Amino acid sequence: MIHTLWAIYRRELGAYFLTPLAYVFLAVFGFAAPAFAFHVGRFFDTNRADLAPMFDYLPWLLVILMPALAMRAWAEERDRGTLEFLMALPIPLWATAGGKFLAAWTMAALAIALTFPMWIAVNYLGEPDNAAIATAYLGTLLLAGAYLAVGQALSATTANQVVAFVLGAGAAFLLTMAGLPFVLSVLGASAPAAVTEFVAGLSALDHYNAFRNGVIGLADLVYFLGLIGICLTMGGALVSERRGGGR
Amino acid sequence: MLVADHLTKDFGPRRAVDDVSFTLERGEVLGFLGPNGAGKTTTMRMLAGALEADEGRASIAGHDCVAARLEAQARLGYLPEGAPAYPAMSPRDFVAFSLRARGFSGDSLKRAATLALERANLGGYEHQPIGTLSKGYKRRAALAAAIAHDPQVLILDEPTDGLDPNQKDGVRQLIRDMAPDKAIIISTHILEEVPAVCSRAIVIARGRLLFDGSPRELAELAPERQIEAAFRQLTLAPAGDGNTPEAAA
Known part of the structure; x- marks a missing residue:
């Protein structure tokens, strides 16, 4: 059955490059990531040979750009009527959802890889901890995957890609905000400690920060992979529901 | 090769397909006829495994279209409505x-x-x-x-819609060429197509199967012995006037 996953993956990845989407996406990401680091993160002013200024701002870039990749996953299929063609192919739903996700994740990985001039720059300017940088890149990739999976699940709720984008970006924003100190302090003042703790535990930013600090924690890995798994299953279930339901 | 067994599907309060049953064997080309909104496409979607029936079951080459969907779909070629x-x-x-x-x-x-x-x-x-x-x-x-x-079974939803006369002829010829070793269903609004390519015809309206027989038997239902007239007679008649498959056969 792995051939079905491969077929979907190939088609989806090809679809990004058959339209201007891949090129626009990669260009915007490749430009915006260093721009954030230089202008907002004051890359040179820190006088430190690391990529912290970039990794500080990457989550906010991902909040916007990952839903833009994920919005088409199911919404476009529904809008074009190709979902019916897909549903009549002998492909298990997990392979369709997984293939779509992996193709989008590959695009995200390509975009993240485009920040390599920054890595070359810090290595030229000083002696950074490259293991810590690699861990931070892994965290960025997992965070991107989580946002993509959330966006893909929400894309299954609508046939309109703009709606899918707004829902995806909103959900990714909330997921990121949940871990910010001021949100938790506001929540801590009015809600029981257990609720505050639960919300903090949901925060993608918290788990991302562990990677950003150079630590690969089992709990953080489980969080990201679990979130991806749950969201892909939810998206698949929503699509499967249509098979049993109405138009 | 293909079995539709008491297929029923509701969309909200509306019954789109109401207790439709038929079987199809290799070598048969079945013309699936009916006015717009009769339930043709919904029936085809259920046979293709793209939609699950509320009641009844469908199978392709012995594989249930829901319980063994992948096996059934592996033996099926499906052209959805609008050819997406x-x-x-x-x-x-x-x-x-x-x-x-x-x-x-x-x-x-x-x-x-x-x-x-x-x-x-x-x-x-x-x-x-x-x-x-x-x-x-x-x-x-x-x-x-x-x-x-x-595939062993082909389900084609309006395969000649939007084609010019030469292209239509080409598709009809292709269907005739493939017919001997496949079971084929085509839905169409173009009634002249039925005697040209179909060995059998089913007429469906308001979700119910009204006729199942050969194109000649269908034509003979009307005094003019024309398929168009028989189609009008069947589909414009008030529901439940006795034009059941049994009565027609």
Whole structure:
């Protein structure tokens, strides 16, 4: 059955490059990531040979750009009527959802890889901890995957890609905000400690920060992979529901 | 080869398909006729495993379309209503995707894709994005994807819609060529198509099966002995006037 996953993956990845989407996406990401680091993160002013200024701002870039990749996953299929063609192919739903996700994740990985001039720059300017940088890149990739999976699940709720984008970006924003100190302090003042703790535990930013600090924690890995798994299953279930339901 | 057993489907309060049963054997070409909104497409979607019946069951080559969906769909070629296809893909890539999803690879994929594109008469357009093709070529690209894996059962929802007379003739000839070793269902509004390609006809209206027999038997229902007249007589008659399959047969 792995051939079905491969077929979907190939088609989806090809679809990004058959339209201007891949090129626009990669260009915007490749430009915006260093721009954030230089202008907002004051890359040179820190006088430190690391990529912290970039990794500080990457989550906010991902909040916007990952839903833009994920919005088409199911919404476009529904809008074009190709979902019916897909549903009549002998492909298990997990392979369709997984293939779509992996193709989008590959695009995200390509975009993240485009920040390599920054890595070359810090290595030229000083002696950074490259293991810590690699861990931070892994965290960025997992965070991107989580946002993509959330966006893909929400894309299954609508046939309109703009709606899918707004829902995806909103959900990714909330997921990121949940871990910010001021949100938790506001929540801590009015809600029981257990609720505050639960919300903090949901925060993608918290788990991302562990990677950003150079630590690969089992709990953080489980969080990201679990979130991806749950969201892909939810998206698949929503699509499967249509098979049993109405138009 | 194909069994529809008391298929029923509701969309909200509306019953789209109401207790439809028939079987289809290899070598038969079944014309699925009915006015707009009669339930043809919904029935075909249930047979294709793209929609689950509320009641009843369907099977293809002995495999249940819900419980053993993948096995059933592996033996099926399906052209959905409107012939949806990915506009940025070329017909060749679209057919290749459909074949790859069915386990084809390498030379066998290339051979099957080339044969299907030839049979669907894509001419020199097989490398052009589907979105830039005319309606007729787009439909033929989707048709090529439906027949490429040489399925035992073919379900074609309005395969000649939007084609010019020459293209229509080409598709009819293709269906006749494939007929001997497949079970084929085509839905159509074009009644002249029925005696030209179908060995059997089913008429459905308001979700109910009203006639199941040969095109000649269908024509003989009307005093004028014309399919058009028989179709009007069946589908315009008030519901429950006795034109049941049993009464018609």
